[in-house]
Amino acid sequence: MNKKYILDVNNLDLLKRKISKAERTLLFLDYDGTLAPFKADPLSAFALPETEKILKKLEKSTNYYISLVSGRKLKELKKMINLSHSNYAGSHGLEIDMFFTKEVIYPHQNQKIDVLSKKKYQTIKERFLKSESVELEDKGFGLALHFNSEEKQSEEEKKFKALFENTAYQVLSGRKILEIRPAGWDKGKAINYISDQIKAHFNLDNVLRIYIGDDRTDEDAFKALEDGVTVYVQNEDDLNTEAEFYLEDPADTAKLLKKLAGES
Template identity: 30%
Template sequence: MSTEEDFEQYLGSYIGEDQYIALLLDYDGTLAEIPDRPELSVIPPETKKVLYNLVNSGKVFVAIISGRSLEDLRGKVGIDNVIYSGNLGLEILLPDGTRHNQTISEETANNFEKMIDHLTKEVAHNGAWIQNKQIAITLHYREMNPELVPELLVKANQIIKGYGYQTHAAHNALEVNPPIEWNKGLAAELILRTSFDENWKRRKVIFAGDDTPDEDVMKVIKGFGKSFRITRGVDVVTNADFKILSVQSVFLMLKWIEKKMCK
């Protein structure tokens, strides 16, 4: 799916006419390209403009669920009346200022800085580095010699689990989160349940994401929503209804939705 006509073919009948839709989106690799360093990420102006138009159309509900910290995510997108969810759903901020944050035990919270110090001494070398997201971290190894990565992951996992935290694989990175049974999918469900009535599963929901944690959202909306996995890998196994190639493809989808909903 690489043209607006493709989206008309596969989503036109799903949305129908004069529908109100819920649009859930990842950020990195979906709305913005993944740069060498997270702080260099920029949402393209044309994408931001279309997203702004959708948010203010009165017909499109928008939530962005990211692995970034909540404040970082909100700063990168910079659009009001959007629900922002950071740290893979651990933090949720509604437009009225209401927050839904998952509770972390005092013992776990006390181990956070100790874990970072230990990882900094033992594994944050040779191109590997730590992104501190206040209640979670990302261990990046994109710049590392690929031959050194397996040893890094073994050592990092041992250290992280020793402090009671859990890990999830991501693009050239290891996501490190508190030991809470929570994920992007549960965050998406909470967002939809609290934003709509008990018939939230009857809503028209569209989701796009590019990474393994996004699969949890795809599972939640399976059967009543439509989801897209951004990937160039033909062998990637996904719960998504469709695969699309790139951030540019996501922009084309948003443009199509804008034309469809903002007539």
């Protein structure tokens, strides 16, 4: 991979210099494959113990505002990792819970879904509702289909994209997962929204944004951070990523977070 390893001394020093020049650092983190090792069963994919411990330390710092950005439903994400002074963005940012607001925010809730799009969506839902080989997760405004085979996922992905072309829904592909969700919103738009909310609430101007993620859905966030620091966590897919830097695995993510917290 033609990317820079962010834990190399020179790259780490560069990152620390950037952090020192900003009023605050907005740290955006994907969950699965980034903070937690990837698991076939999503409910067993817990963050590494040292990762949760260091995040609790970082969120108390005056230097950082932490936001978790995941494809998981908001309610499920909050059960997987418990932080009290951080922001949560579930369902790729379609539902956002910020620690300084009273209610969950649905920034894309006003999009109207036409009848034909709804019909196609319902067709897929009914088709996989009782499937034994594919686990269907109903998120309310979207569906996630978990596959036990990448070959099967790839086969269905082509059909899904053809079916939902020019509709109000988009098809997102992840690690053994396909998601059908309202078009026009992604992790990139979500982190821009969260950034604007933080800057306005705390009257900030000069912020550094860091995004760490491992999945295809994180590429939208990498593209949105042209002025920030983007870090790809490697997995078996080994993406041709837009990120500038890389880490090798979630254990590396924990190492980086420790460095940011001032631990050796």
